[in-house]
Amino acid sequence: MSAQDYGVESSGGYEEKHRPSSHRGQPSRGMYVLPSLFTAGNIAAGFWAITQSIQGSAAEPWFFDHAALAIGFAVLFDGLDGRIARMTNTTSAFGKELDSLADVVTFGVAPAILAYIWGFRMLPAMDHPMMRVRLLHLGVVVCFLFLICGASRLARFNVSVNPQPKNPGRPGRKYFVGMPIPAGAGVIAAVVHCFDGSPIDDWRMAILWLALMVFTGFLMVSSWRFWSGKEIGTETEGKKTYRLFALIALIGALIAMFSEVTLMVIALGYLVSGVLARLAYSWGRGRRRSAGLAS
Template sequence: MASLASEGTQMDESGRPRRHPSRGMYVLPSLFTAGNIAAGFYAITQSVQGSVGEPVHFDHAALAIGFAILFDGLDGRIARMTNTTSDFGKELDSLADVVTFGVAPSLLAYIWGFRMLPLMEHPGLRDQILHLGVFVCFVFLICGACRLARFNISVNPQPRNPGRPGRKYFVGMPIPAGAGVICSVVHCFNGSPINRPAMAFLWLGLIAFTGFLMVSSWRFWSGKEISLGNRHPFQMVAVVGVLIALLWLYSEYMLIILALGYLVSGVMARLAYSWSRERRQHSTEAS
């Protein structure tokens, strides 16, 4: 044992040499990251091919981003389960997220929401909407990239509105959730692009607000406490099974409910914290 320790072999709590995963195991989470990139690239190609006459391409792009969100959640969890986390994997995952959850949804949002607008009585209005659409979609992309950069360099970040002690939260909306807002709306309309200026302005506001939430310091539920190894694994499996069934049968409605519900949850948490803080201040001043 002494010779092993002297050579730098790590020991576990019982004093035995700790077994390291084989090199092949490090490839497993990277495969899911590669699937993430593939889904993002497919979404980009489908967005470019989409049109008013063939809206199915927009729907395929939205679904591809949705599947990429699943891959993004699995690669990190598998890396932690197999003890194969590495700096290379973290960097690759960040680059994949920029492509799949930054470039792909911003391009989809622009082409689907603005580029497909029909000719109007006032051509200048359409041009203004297109210019605003380019700017806002670019802002969404920049906000997502900044959110990833902040996440990579932050050590134990704390939101401005702290939640329950012991629970883990994201500081700002994660970029996959931001992309989920975009693709869930597109899929809810079955890929049929926006054809009215009023809807285009609403789309502008939603994209801009989602970008703001990504770079905000508001708390969002991380879901890291969910585990199949808890005291009631059967209940968790049953809930996941029901959720998958609902997503399969009513994906147009379930995806937008989940995406917008997550967005609203962060806003409500911030408002609730502000209200409670104001009440505490008033009670302190009154006393």
């Protein structure tokens, strides 16, 4: 299969987001600015998330919530810049490099800072002071690992010619190889938003948070398959288009009314989907081996 069959990344990768369209006419120079404006919006959202995280505290938790929402909007901008570049045939080397920097800042640095301050830095004094100190140190290490895993995910993908997951899926469908970095950042932002920005104040919850950070970082650098969703919108007529529109409208309404729960379900559901796909493949391979030995 080709690299496109296995999901050249449309959120955080270059090839799919900036692949030129040969069948379109040459656009004007001014059109090249349009996708870069959305990429700039991505960077602005990441910078805003960092500033809000720094201002957050147990007495003012809404700053953390603002940071989480900014990362969420950045995911939207990240998807739009590549789509607009392809639609207007305005791909460029500059756009690719700018997109790379935007993803590292917004989906690497910003969520790592938010995760540390929200999940570890706000822990109250404990009966054993050294335990809090050790949790803070572990928090720094784990948040840095999340950042480096996200950056490595981007770098690995950008130099890969034909990436293939260890657990291939249905032929003809496109998959991401490893969790995309915007999805990893989305997990962090969704959890923070679900608690309305109120920081963690229990060491047991801090340990769970630490484990989630480690696991999310692992999924980003893994070679497990994740659904890319690139087949969505390929049908331009008939009932499938109507159903897609209805589904998008329903999800939008749920986010507007119950954003905390809805975004949490979407983010963690996507994370779990990659794990389930890996487990299902391993289970199916084990059954095939058993059947082969039996025969």
